Amino acid sequence: MQDGRDMEEEQTVRELSHDEFDPNGTLALIAVYFVILLAMWVFMYFVEFLGNELTVVG
Amino acid sequence: MGSALETGTPSFVDRFPQEASVVKAALTSSFIALFLGAVFGLIQGLHRTDVFRFLDSQYYYTVLTAHGVLMVVSFTIFFLVGIFTWAVVRSLDRPVEDIRYTWAWYGLMVVGTLMAVVAILGGFVPSTELSADVLYTFYAPLQAHPLFYGGLAIFIIGTWLAGADWFRSWYAWKQEHPDERIPLQTFMVLTTMLMWYIATIGIAIAVVGFLLPWSLGLIESVNPLLTRTLFWFWGHPVVYFWLMPAYLLWYTVLPSISGGRLFSDPLARVVFVLFLLLSTPVGIHHQYVDPGIAEGFKLIAMTNTMFLLLPSLLTAFTVVASMEHGARQRGGSGLFGWLRALPWRNPAFTGxxxxxxxxxxxxxxxxxxxxxxxxxxIHNTLWVPGHFHLTVGTAVALTFMAASYWLWPQLTNKPLFSRPIALTQTVVWFVGMALMSNAMHVMGLFGVPRRTAEPQYEGFEFVASFGSITELRMQLALGATLLFISTVLFVSNIALSTGSPTRTGLGQPLSKPLSPAADSPEVLDNLKLWFGIAMVLVVLAYMLPLASIVGDSGVIDRGVSAAPVMIDLLTGLNPVTAVTEAVSRLSVAIVGVVP
Amino acid sequence: MNIHSYEKIWLVVAILLIVGFISTVTYGATAVGIDMVDDEGGTVNASALDEDPRFSEPRVEQVGDNEYEAYVIAQQYIFNPDPIRVPANSTVTFFITSPDVIHGFEIVGTNANTMVIPGQVAKITVNFNDPGEYGIVCHEYCGSGHHTMEGSVVVQPEDEFEPGGDE
Structure with a gap:
């Protein structure tokens, strides 16, 4: 059980320093997240909210 | 044991046995609260969806109060004081200054919790006057028994003393290391506590200044809008109080578990400073649709709230980048292919x-x-609990459980009972919450309110623009059941670990950040400066709204009378009978199924 | 400070996102004209609503061409008047208060949604177009009978409508 974890966690095959590492995958993931956020916001605000009946105008 | 026999890294309990006992005690209290909270959560989830109910609906609110208080006050904050004690002792590498003091604040927190819980559970016994069916928000003029407010006050004082303990450790450490940067974990603990000291001003005034004397009959009335505003003065920063230990774990433990290093220590410090500055002057966003507060104040609260997104968005980048660093060191490649190289079979990581x-x-x-x-x-619809079951109910709760799988062996020198069960538990939680929270969000959009015992009303029907309300109710109930099962798996796994054989060398060292603290300007560590700015922002955001509330309706509104929460004895089904009946019905059903 | 260029990009994008959110809400408040409940409704003595000119008689009254005011009391566990009758194609300003504890007032499935706080008067103005019926639900826990607290708004054809109180 414990040995399984030790093996799994010692799989480092290379050391990457700050200058050798560009988080390209992170940038891609976060760009996808950004697009989802933006699209969902527009949908929620303009369709779900402004498209809903009875708006408080005063 | 002889040191010659030891292999591997010494664990936390090897190095700091006395502190490990306090951390274990705090975590145990937290897990007990989690388990009880989950029992109430299940009752509630099945009751309001009308899948299975054995209590009269008026007791739903006793169940709901117990679920809320146990989960977001006891479970989260006991875990916090445990993990913060661990983090300060570990990162300063020194024992606490006086272990008796440490036990004293822990004891106060336990006493406070017991008082509040007794008052809440009194709601199930209609023959006593003890009752606190006021929900987690205890909005006056609904009135709870003084024991509830007293317990809450003692609990909060306990957390204040805990913070003082950590500041004391840091101060002692600083005398010996005058030119060093504050270690990252301690920095996170201290900034979080400064935020907490500011935030609790609101609840201290509300509880000690108004609600406790009012429940004791010393003052006749309170101003409901004022106590409500003071509640939310604390009520939003408290969500960051729940979240900061999770952030601490994501920043300082998750990178190591992923096989990598924290991407940037300076940015982590910036994030915690931003939370200190912006967590409190935002509470009015819970009161967007309150009468008696001018729109301008609401707009200011919104601007601050939106900027409070910034530290979380920055965290998303830094934490994911640290995981990616681990994956690439483990041989991962490709734009998204590295995700496969992460240690998904480790429950601490996956959770x-x-x-x-x-x-x-x-x-x-x-x-x-x-x-x-x-x-x-969405105000006060099911959307809102849908939201916070994703944040405190998963981001915080699941991180705490996952971190426990990593930390508990280091506190006890006993390996976890079962890693496969632990892994299953985290996935079951995720699936259960996905179902429950999705159903809640969608039902909220259709106007289904939160905090109500009944799924439907007599005079109208909720209209679903897609799917059906019944379907969503079943989804919610299924999710709640899975979450309960997941909690049972977690608690029993930890409990069964006490039976594991004692081992040495269970310590898990933490990796150093890629970009160290030395890269950041020293001003980041100037806690007095950030505390001062945070105070100014709070005064700016709250002085005028509070002055205008007091100006309009007084410190005390004499027109408002107390409404102690009363159970109608005539229609109420006695919970004791109800539980016995339900148990016997269930056992008959089970016996019927078992051949 | 050693900050990776990707982090700088994300910082700028995140700030733009935040500014975008604030701008959308401002657009809704100005161009669309969505108004927040605020302190305009004033305060009231919660224990003497029967002596208050606005709330002694919960009712709907006409105040102009197609303009109406509805004075509503939310209390444990009813809304008064119930139903609230209003004419189609009208602008109705609701004044809502409570004599006992905090309640909620939500016209179900719509954006008309406010808290009701004893001592304070919530004021919201809403336009009703077609005839029909809406449910009202109390969405803040107000005591052991909270789940029974509901009401309704009946939007009547203009020619059938008579202003006044309940019944």
Whole structure:
């Protein structure tokens, strides 16, 4: 059980320093997240909210 | 044991046995609260969806109060004081200054919790006057028994003393290391506690200044809008109080578990400073649709709230980048292919990663909550509990459980009872919450209110624009059941670990950040400066609204009388009978199924 | 400070996102004209609503061409008047208060949604177009009978409508 974890966690095959590492995958993931956020916001605000009946105008 | 026999890294309990006992005690209290909270959560989930109910609906609110208080006050904050004690002792590498003092604040927190819980559970016994069916928000003029407010006050004082303990450790450490940067974990603990000291001013005034004397009959009435505003003065920063230990774990433990290093220590410090500055002057966003507060104050609260997204968005980048660093060191490659190289079979990793993923979704629904006028769409609907079950209910809770799988062996020198069960538990939580929270969000959009015992009303029907309300109710109930099963798996796994054989060398060292603290300007460590600015921001955000509330309706509104929460004895089904009946019905059903 | 260029990009994008959110809400408040409940409704003595000119008689009254005011009391566990009758194609300003504890007032499935706090008067103005019926639900826990607290708004054809109180 414990040995399984030790093996799994010692799989480092290379050391990457700050200058050798560009988080390209992170940038891609976060760009996808950004697009989802933006699209969902527009949908929620303009369709779900402004498209809903009875708006408080005063 | 002889040191010659030891292999591997010494664990926390090897190095600091006395502190490990306190941390274990705090975590144990937290897990007991989690288990009880989950029992109430299940009762509630099945009751309001009308899947299975054995209590009269008026007791639903006793169940709901117990669920709320046990989960977001006891479970989260006991875990916090445990993990913060661990983090300060570990990162300063020194024992606490006086272990008796440490036990004293822990004891106070336990006493406070017991008082509040007794008052709440009194609600199930109609023959006593003891009752606190006021829900987690205890909005006056609903009135609880003084024991409830007293317990809450003692609990909070306990957390204040805990903070003083950590500051004391840091101060002692600083005398010996005058030119060093504050270690990252200690920095996170101290900034979080400064935020907490500011935030608790609100609840201290509300509880000690108004609600406790009022429940004792010393003052006749209170101003409900004032106590409500003071509640939310504390009520929003407290969500960051729940979240900061999770952030601490994501920043300082998750990178190591992923096989990598924290991407940037300086940015982590910036994030915690931003939380200190912006967590408190935002509480009015819970009151967007309150009468008696001018729109301008609501707009200011919204602007601050939206900027409070910034530290979380920055965290998303830094934490994911640290995981990516681990994956690439483990041989991962490709734009998304590195995700496969992460240690998905490690429950501590998978739990935290899934928690982070759900936080991304919860972040979105939080952005909707924060939008001043779009709040009309979802205010006090099921959308809101849908949101916070993703944030505190998963980002925080699942991270805490995952971290326990990593930390508990280091506190006890006993390996976890079962890693496969632990892994299953984290996935079951994720699936259960996905179902329950999705159903809640969608039902909220159809106008289904939160905090109500009944799924439907007599005079009208909720209209679903897609799917059906019944389907969504079943989804909610299924999710709640899975979450309960997941909690049982977690608690029993930890409990069974006490039976594991004692081993040495269970310590898990933490990796150093890629970009160290030395890269950041020293001003980041100037806690007095940030505390001062945070105070100024709070005064700016709250002085005028509070003055205008007091100016309009007084410190005390004499027109408002107390409404002690009363159970109607005639229609109420006695809970004791109800539980016995339900148990016997269930056992008959089970006996019927078993051949 | 050693910050990776990707982090700088994300910082800028995140700030733009935040500014975008604030701008959308401002657009809704100005161009669309969505108004927040605020302190305009004033305060009231919660224990003497029967002596208050606005709330002694919960009712709907006409105040102009197609303009109406509805004075509503939310209390444990009813809304008064119930139903609230209003004419189609009208602008109705609701004034809502409570004599006992905090309640909620949500016209179900719509954006008309406010808290009701004893001592304070919530004021919201809403336009009703077609005839029909809406449910009202109390969405803040207000005591052991909270789940029974509901009401309704009946939007009547203009020619059938008579202003006044309940019944």
């Amino acid at each position: 935290m990663a899934l928690a982070g993923l759900m936080f991304a979704a919860g972040g979105f629904s939080g952005m909707i909550n924060a939008g001043m006028n779009i709040n009309y769409l």
